Amino acid sequence: MGTIMQDLRYGARMLLKKPGFTLIAVTTLALGIGANTAIFSLLDQVMLRRLPVEKPDELVVLRSPGPMRGHVSSDSSDNFTSFSYPMYKALREKNAVFAGLMARYAIPLSVSFSGQTERAAGELVSGNYFEVLGVRPAMGRVFSLEDDKLAGAHPVAVLSHGYWTRRFGANPSVLNQTLLINGHQLTVVGVARAGFGGVQTGQRPDVFIPMTMQAQMVPGQDKRLTDWNDYWMAVIGRLKPGETSAQAEAGVLPLYQSLLVEQLPSLRNPTKDWSDRFLAKRLLLTPGGRGRLVAQSDMGTPLWALFGMVLLVLLIACTNVANLLLVRGLGRQREMAIRLALGASRWQLVHQLLVESLLLSFIGGAVGLLLASWVSDALVRAVSDGGMVTGLSAGLDRRILAFGFALSVMTGVICGLLPARRVTRGETVSALKDQSSASSASLSQTRLRKGLVVAQVALTMLLLVGAGLMARTLWNLRHVDLGMKPERMMTFSLAPDLNGYKPVQAIALADNLRESLSAVPGVQAVAVAEVSLLTNSNVGSNVTVEGATERPNAETHVLKNWVGPDSFSALGTPLVAGREFKLSDTAASQQVAIINETAAKQYFPTRNPIGARFAFGGGNVQLDTEIVGVVKDNKHSSVREQPKAFFYLPYAQDKEFGQMTIYVRAMQNAAIIGPMLRNEVRRLDANLPVFDLKTMETVIGESLFGERMMAFLSVCFGVLAALLAAIGLYGVLAYWVVQRTHEIGIRMALGAGPHDVRGLVMGQGIRLTLIGVVIGLAGALGLTQLMKTLLYGVGAADPITFVAVAVLLGLVALLACWLPARRATKVDPMIALRYE
Numbered sequence: 095m096g097t098i099m100q101d102l103r104y105g106a107r108m109l110l111k112k113p114g115f116t117l118i119a120v121t122t123l124a125l126g127i128g129a130n131t132a133i134f135s136l137l138d139q140v141m142l143r144r145l146p147v148e149k150p151d152e153l154v155v156l157r158s159p160g161p162m163r164g165h166v167s168s169d170s171s172d173n174f175t176s177f178s179y180p181m182y183k184a185l186r187e188k189n190a191v192f193a194g195l196m197a198r199y200a201i202p203l204s205v206s207f208s209g210q211t212e213r214a215a216g217e218l219v220s221g222n223y224f225e226v227l228g229v230r231p232a233m234g235r236v237f238s239l240e241d242d243k244l245a246g247a248h249p250v251a252v253l254s255h256g257y258w259t260r261r262f263g264a265n266p267s268v269l270n271q272t273l274l275i276n277g278h279q280l281t282v283v284g285v286a287r288a289g290f291g292g293v294q295t296g297q298r299p300d301v302f303i304p305m306t307m308q309a310q311m312v313p314g315q316d317k318r319l320t321d322w323n324d325y326w327m328a329v330i331g332r333l334k335p336g337e338t339s340a341q342a343e344a345g346v347l348p349l350y351q352s353l354l355v356e357q358l359p360s361l362r363n364p365t366k367d368w369s370d371r372f373l374a375k376r377l378l379l380t381p382g383g384r385g386r387l388v389a390q391s392d393m394g395t396p397l398w399a400l401f402g403m404v405l406l407v408l409l410i411a412c413t414n415v416a417n418l419l420l421v422r423g424l425g426r427q428r429e430m431a432i433r434l435a436l437g438a439s440r441w442q443l444v445h446q447l448l449v450e451s452l453l454l455s456f457i458g459g460a461v462g463l464l465l466a467s468w469v470s471d472a473l474v475r476a477v478s479d480g481g482m483v484t485g486l487s488a489g490l491d492r493r494i495l496a497f498g499f500a501l502s503v504m505t506g507v508i509c510g511l512l513p514a515r516r517v518t519r520g521e522t523v524s525a526l527k528d529q530s531s532a533s534s535a536s537l538s539q540t541r542l543r544k545g546l547v548v549a550q551v552a553l554t555m556l557l558l559v560g561a562g563l564m565a566r567t568l569w570n571l572r573h574v575d576l577g578m579k580p581e582r583m584m585t586f587s588l589a590p591d592l593n594g595y596k597p598v599q600a601i602a603l604a605d606n607l608r609e610s611l612s613a614v615p616g617v618q619a620v621a622v623a624e625v626s627l628l629t630n631s632n633v634g635s636n637v638t639v640e641g642a643t644e645r646p647n648a649e650t651h652v653l654k655n656w657v658g659p660d661s662f663s664a665l666g667t668p669l670v671a672g673r674e675f676k677l678s679d680t681a682a683s684q685q686v687a688i689i690n691e692t693a694a695k696q697y698f699p700t701r702n703p704i705g706a707r708f709a710f711g712g713g714n715v716q717l718d719t720e721i722v723g724v725v726k727d728n729k730h731s732s733v734r735e736q737p738k739a740f741f742y743l744p745y746a747q748d749k750e751f752g753q754m755t756i757y758v759r760a761m762q763n764a765a766i767i768g769p770m771l772r773n774e775v776r777r778l779d780a781n782l783p784v785f786d787l788k789t790m791e792t793v794i795g796e797s798l799f800g801e802r803m804m805a806f807l808s809v810c811f812g813v814l815a816a817l818l819a820a821i822g823l824y825g826v827l828a829y830w831v832v833q834r835t836h837e838i839g840i841r842m843a844l845g846a847g848p849h850d851v852r853g854l855v856m857g858q859g860i861r862l863t864l865i866g867v868v869i870g871l872a873g874a875l876g877l878t879q880l881m882k883t884l885l886y887g888v889g890a891a892d893p894i895t896f897v898a899v900a901v902l903l904g905l906v907a908l909l910a911c912w913l914p915a916r917r918a919t920k921v922d923p924m925i926a927l928r929y930e
């Protein structure tokens with residue numbers, strides 16, 4: 095222990111003797127460690143962290159791939175994780191393989207208390223939800239199976255700890271108070287313990303409500319608790335202690351397939367082949383320790399890509415510091431030789447140099463953690479504001495601090511071990527000779543320094559290529575044809591059904607809003623849609639189209655939306671054929687629809703779709719809806735989406751109309767009319783919350799948030815890497831000039847001019863750069879193939895990006911080479927000849 099403390103004190107004195115070197119090394123390491131820690135903090139919360147529940151490794155998520163008929167509601171691209179309530183209830187009550195089986199479904203809420211109404215996130219949960227997860231209350235009680243027996247009979251609620259603190263100031267008197275939620279009075283019976291935020295990253299429910307209150311909380315869907323063919327709930331189970339997923343799958347299979355047999359008669363006219371495939375479905379169990387992995391499917395690849403980038407930045411920082419340590423070590427060869435001559439072992443010298451390297455990395459790590467705290471806070475706020483996920487923490491917990499410490503240790507060893515071994519490998523006698531240490535570097539040490547620079551250039555090439563591809567992707571997405579005109583447009587959403595509005599009343603409200611908003615000064619046009627645009631929201635259904643019997647293999651699933659009169663002209667979506675919806679298209683008139691170009695080509699490749707009839711659903715349905723128009727394709731769910739068949743319907747003919755998004759086009763600046771729009775809603779209904787009031791440009795920006803974050807951070811990392819590589823190249827050449835000052839003096843004495851000397855030095859740097867660029871290009875061609883899913887409108891091997899990055903890196907290298915070359919041309923031959 096005494097030896098270590100002695101080495102630490104000596105190392106600290108040596109670092110203080112070279113403040114310039116110490117500052118550069120610490121800053122370089124702090125940038126690398128800080129960036130890695132910040133990105134890892136985000137990655138850990140989204141991708142790696144387990145649920146804060148009892149024995150999370152015992153949890154499994156249920157999934158059943160195979161044919162489905164009926165209504166499917168899912169918050170992920172995998173519809174097979176959705177189950178009907180009758181299926182869930184039968185599995186829960188009859189299975190003998192699970193310790194518990196619970197269900198959940200996220201819903202929006204309108205919560206009124208003490209005269210204030212606000213929107214909140216809710217979750218319908220089965221009575222055994224908290225029991226299966228092992229989550230106890232912080233106050234009051236949580237639900238039990240008694241709260242899950244009779245539909246509508248248990249109007250109770252449990253608050254999340256965060257919502258209780260935020261909305262009610264952590265006041266214990268809220269217990270047994272009544273809240274008006276979605277137009278119904280619910281009694282608060284408990285508060286969940288702190289730290290528990292549900293079972294899905296990115297969704298942090300404020301209020302938990304029993305599943306049997308579904309009909310009261312979700313207007314217009316009264317049959318969900320009895321319909322076998324309405325797939326809407328996510329189901330999570332807990333395995334019995336010591337049981338594996340494979341054993342549970344095998345044990346529950348007979349019960350599940352018997353329930354499918356029980357469900358089959360409720361399906362409409364299934365074919366023999368379809369029925370066979372339906373009855374052969376299996377119940378699969380995927381690990382549920384990290385909860386439902388929905389946000390991870392969208393954020394996983396970008397986060398891992400960013401983490402790979404910051405690791406490359408750290409490697410570049412390590413090579414830079416290793417170069418600095420190697421140069422510094424060469425200047426201390428006489429010191430090392432003297433210590434060897436006095437009896438010190440080479441291991442003691444290596445140990446001393448490693449201690450100094452670790453001391454540098456710990457200081458850099460401490461500064462890096464401060465930097466990581468600031469960057470992490472900015473990233474979490476940006477991710478939350480961008481609508482990707484909510485409920486993330488910006489603080490650095492013990493896991494992140496442990497990661498930062500481990501990274502500092504690893505960095506110190508990587509930076510210090512190789513230079514330490516090289517420096518202490520020299521011959522004692524030659525090192526003790528009276529000569530400049532600057533000229534005593536061995537050939538192997540020179541090659542090592544050059545190799546480190548080549549590695550820096552190659553790694554920088556990888557980062558810059560990735561940054562270039564992401565920047566081009568963002569450019570392409572920002573300039574894609576949306577099929578509408580977002581300029582000067584403000585949008586906001588309402589959910590009148592959550593305030594007790596019936597569909598007829600919601601339709602009347604939408605009509606009144608269109609009329610009143612159109613009269614607001616500065617408003618040019620108003621559009622209404624039930625499903626909001628560019629928010630990753632979709633509603634779909636099977637469709638039976640007139641004449642489809644002639645095309646048995648045609649796609650039968652389409653997307654749909656309900657819009658108001660003249661909405662397409664207000665949005666700036668061109669009408670291709672027919673007409674728009676009019677005020678005369680009401681619930682009492684002929685049912686009509688407008689389709690997009692993709693639907694027209696898909697279902698009517700050889701004839702005019704105007705006047706054709708269709709119906710939603712399959713089998714022998716009555717074709718009661720007439721197509722009256724065709725509009726241009728537009729981006730509906732996201733900017734990235736490919737054209738899909740779309741059917742638009744008048745909201746006045748929607749029997750379940752209850753939520754709406756209003757789009758208001760201003761004559762000038764859209765942001766100016768925002769307060770006036772809110773006032774108009776308040777005038778019609780003061781208790782109706784207005785949410786998501788923003789410009790359409792903001793909506794588009796949020797839709798592209800992931801791409802913007804990737805492009806911005808990758809460019810930042812690329813620029814940082816280029817700067818570090820330039821510093822490393824400059825350091826090698828500057829040292830090379832000092833090392834060969836005598837040779838340069840001889841060349842100049844023999845007639846070499848400044849041009850020749852400049853070419854000698856710059857040629858050395860350009861060769862190193864070219865080797866690094868070639869290696870980097872080869873590596874980038876392979877690694878960018880992993881980025882394919884992140885790119886849009888640009889190939890992973892895009893030649894323009896590769897050439898542009900090579901040229902840019904070449905220019906940076908030229909600048910780094912020019913400064914040492916300029917210094918070499920200033921060498922005085924007479925002084926240089928006396929250099930040693």
